[in-house]
Amino acid sequence: MRWRETLTQARRNLAGHRLRSALSMLGMVFGVGAVIAMLSIGGGAQRQALEMIDRLGVRNVIVRARDLKAEEIDEIRKRSPGVAWRDAEAIVATVPGVEEVVERVALEPYKVLAANARATARVWGVSHRQASLLGTRLAEGRFLDVSDERELAQVCVLGSAVRRELFGIGPAVGEHVKVDDLWLVVVGVLGSEAKGGSSFGGVALGDPAREILLPVTTVQRKLERPASAAPIDEIVVALRDGVSPIQAAASIRPLIDRLHAGAHDWELVVPEALLEESRRTQRLFNLVMGCIAGISLLVGGIGIMNIMLAAVLERTREIGLRRAVGARQREIRDQFVMEASLISLAGGGAGIVFGVTIAKIVAVSAGWPTVVTALSIVVSCGVSVTVGLAAGIYPAVRAARLNPIEALRHE
Numbered sequence: 001m002r003w004r005e006t007l008t009q010a011r012r013n014l015a016g017h018r019l020r021s022a023l024s025m026l027g028m029v030f031g032v033g034a035v036i037a038m039l040s041i042g043g044g045a046q047r048q049a050l051e052m053i054d055r056l057g058v059r060n061v062i063v064r065a066r067d068l069k070a071e072e073i074d075e076i077r078k079r080s081p082g083v084a085w086r087d088a089e090a091i092v093a094t095v096p097g098v099e100e101v102v103e104r105v106a107l108e109p110y111k112v113l114a115a116n117a118r119a120t121a122r123v124w125g126v127s128h129r130q131a132s133l134l135g136t137r138l139a140e141g142r143f144l145d146v147s148d149e150r151e152l153a154q155v156c157v158l159g160s161a162v163r164r165e166l167f168g169i170g171p172a173v174g175e176h177v178k179v180d181d182l183w184l185v186v187v188g189v190l191g192s193e194a195k196g197g198s199s200f201g202g203v204a205l206g207d208p209a210r211e212i213l214l215p216v217t218t219v220q221r222k223l224e225r226p227a228s229a230a231p232i233d234e235i236v237v238a239l240r241d242g243v244s245p246i247q248a249a250a251s252i253r254p255l256i257d258r259l260h261a262g263a264h265d266w267e268l269v270v271p272e273a274l275l276e277e278s279r280r281t282q283r284l285f286n287l288v289m290g291c292i293a294g295i296s297l298l299v300g301g302i303g304i305m306n307i308m309l310a311a312v313l314e315r316t317r318e319i320g321l322r323r324a325v326g327a328r329q330r331e332i333r334d335q336f337v338m339e340a341s342l343i344s345l346a347g348g349g350a351g352i353v354f355g356v357t358i359a360k361i362v363a364v365s366a367g368w369p370t371v372v373t374a375l376s377i378v379v380s381c382g383v384s385v386t387v388g389l390a391a392g393i394y395p396a397v398r399a400a401r402l403n404p405i406e407a408l409r410h411e
Contacts, residue, residue, distance in 0.1 A: 011342065024307040025347030027300020028388065032351025032380040033358060034296050038289035039376035040359035042282055044369035049278040055208070056271040057134050061237040061249050063087060063256060064267050065230035073228045080263035082230025087256055087266075091235070095251045097243030102127035104234035105219045112162070112212065113178040119165035123179055123212045125219025133238050136213075141173040141188030148215040152222060157188040161209035179212060182222055230265065245272040297383060301391035304343055308336055308395035329400040336396035337389065344388020348381045355380065 056062060065083040068076060088101040105125035112119045130136055131143045139160065148155055156177060163172045163186075177184050190208055219225075239248055249270045256266055322332065359370040 020307060021343060021346075024303050025300070025343050025350070027296060027298075027303045028344055028347025028384050029300075029351045029354055031293055031297035031300050031387075032348050032384050033354035034289065034293035035380040035383065036352060036355025036372065036376050037358040037362070038286065038293060039379070040355070040370040040372045041362060041368060042286050042289070043371035043373060043376070044363070045285075046278075046282055047371055048369050049275065049282075053271045053275045053278075055134060056269065056274075057236070057238070058271050058275060059239055059241075059245060060133065060271060061239065061245050061252060062269040062271075063091075063235040063237065063252065064269055065233045066265050066267050068265060076263045076265050077228060080260040080265050082260075083233065083235060083266050084231040087259055088232075088235045088237075090255055090259060091237055091252055094255055095237075095248055097240050097248060099238045099240045100129065100133075101238070102129050102133060102236050103216055103232045104130070104236065105216055105225075105231075106233040107219055107223055107225055109179045109212075109223075111178070111180060112166075114166035114175065117166045117168075119162045121159065121162045121210050121212045123214060123219065123223070125216035126213050127216055130213075130236075133236055136208075137191040139189050139191040141186070143188055144213065144215050149217045152218050153215055154182060154184045154218060154222070155187045155215070156184040157190060157213040158186055159190050159207070159209040159211045160192045161207075162212060163189045177212070179214075180223060182218075184212075184214065245270050249273070297387050300344075300347065300384075301387040304340055304388055305391040305395060307343075308340055308392055309398070311339070312336065312395050312399040333396040333400035336399050337392050340388050340392020340396070341385065344384050344391075345381075347388070348384035351380065351384065352377055 063083055085103065088103065092098050092101055103125075104127075107123040107125070109121070109123050112121050126144065128144045128146050128149055131138075136143065138157070141157070143157060144155065147153070156179070158166070158172060158177070166172070166177060167175060172186050172189055175186050177186055190211070190213075192209075214223075237248070237252070239245055249268055253268055256268070260266060355376075356372055359372055362368050363370040
C-alpha cells in the first residue's frame with residue numbers, strides 16, 4: 001500500500017507540472033532514441049555485410065582479373081596473358097590446405113532476347129560446383145551440372161530481374177533465351193534472396209539478379225570475348241576447414257606475382273579479411289554513436305536532477321509539514337525517487353518510439369537496412385531508468401534530510 005500511495009502521489013505531482021516534466025525528459029527521449037537508432041542501423045549494416053560476404057564465400061580466396069585501362073593493356077599483355085588456368089594449377093600444387101579451385105569467365109553481351117522481350121544482363125561462365133562454393137540458391141528449376149560442362153550444353157540459369165524482364169509472370173524454365181547469337185534453354189532461376197549491394201569494401205560483387213549463368217566451357221568455346229581479355233576472370237580457391245584464408249592469401253600473392261612477371265593485371269580478394277574490416281568499422285561506428293547517445297543521456301540526467309532540486313526547493317514547506325505530521329525520511333526520499341523514475345520511464349518509452357521511427361526513416365530514405373531488436377530496447381530502457389534513478393537520488397536524499405522546523409519556516 002505504501003508503494004502504491006507513493007506512486008499515485010508521484011503521478012499527481014508530475015501531472016501538476018506537465019510542461020516542466022515534459023522538458024525534463026527530453027534528454028532521455030533523445031538519448032534512448034539515439035541508442036536504439038544506433039543499434040538498429042549497426043545491426044542492419046552487420047547483417048548486410050554478412051549477406052554480401054556469404055556471396056563470396058567466407059572460406060574462399062578469390063583471384064580476379066583487374067579492369068585495365070585501354071592504354072595499358074598492350075604493355076601488360078607483353079608480360080602476362082592475365083589470370084589463367086595455369087594460376088589455378090600452381091595454387092593447387094603449391095599452397096597447402098586447398099580443397100579445390102573453380103574458374104569463372106565473364107562476358108558483357110550486346111543483346112539478351114526472349115521471344116517477345118529483351119533484357120540487360122551480365123553473363124558468367126561458371127562451374128557446376130559454384131552452387132556449393134558460393135552458396136548460390138535457386139527459386140525454380142535446377143543448377144548447371146557436370147554433364148552441361150562436358151557437353152558444352154546451351155543451357156542457362158537466369159537472375160530474378162532478368163527472368164522478370166524476359167518472361168514476366170509466365171513460366172521461364174524450359175523457355176529459350178538468346179545471348180548474342182547463341183540460343184539457350186533456361187533450366188533454372190536464381191532465388192530472390194540472391195541480391196544485395198553491387199560492391200562491398202571497394203570490391204565489386206555484381207548483382208546476381210541481373211546475371212545469366214552458363215557452363216564455363218560453353219562461354220569459352222561458343223561465345224566471343226575480347227581478344228585482350230584474360231582467359232579467366234575469377235579463380236575461386238576453396239580451402240579446407242581449419243585453414244586460415246588470410247594465411248593462404250599470403251602464400252598465393254607472391255606466387256601469382258611471379259607467374260605474371262610482376263604485371264598488376266590481377267587482384268586478390270579475401271572475404272574473411274573484408275568481414276573483419278567491416279567489423280572493425282562497425283565497432284568504431286558503435287563507439288562514436290555510443291558516446292553521442294551517452295552524452296544525450298547524461299544531459300537528460302542532469303536535467304532531471306535540476307528539475308528535482310527545483311522541486312525540493314519549491315516544496316520545502318510541504319516536506320516540513322509532512323515530517324511534522326509523522327512522515328519518515330525514507331518516505332520523503334521514496335517520493336522523490338519515484339518521481340525521478342517516472343520521468344525516466346516516460347522519457348525512455350517516448351525514446352523507444354523516437355528511435356524506431358528514426359531507424360525506419362533511415363531505412364526508407366537512405367536505403368540502409370535496419371534491424372530493431374529486443375536487446376536494443378531492453379538496453380536503452382535499462383540505461384534510461386538507471387540514469388534517472390542516479391539523477392534522482394541526490395535530490396531525494398537532500399529532501400529527506402531537511403530539518404522539519406526550518407522547512408516549515410521556509411518562505
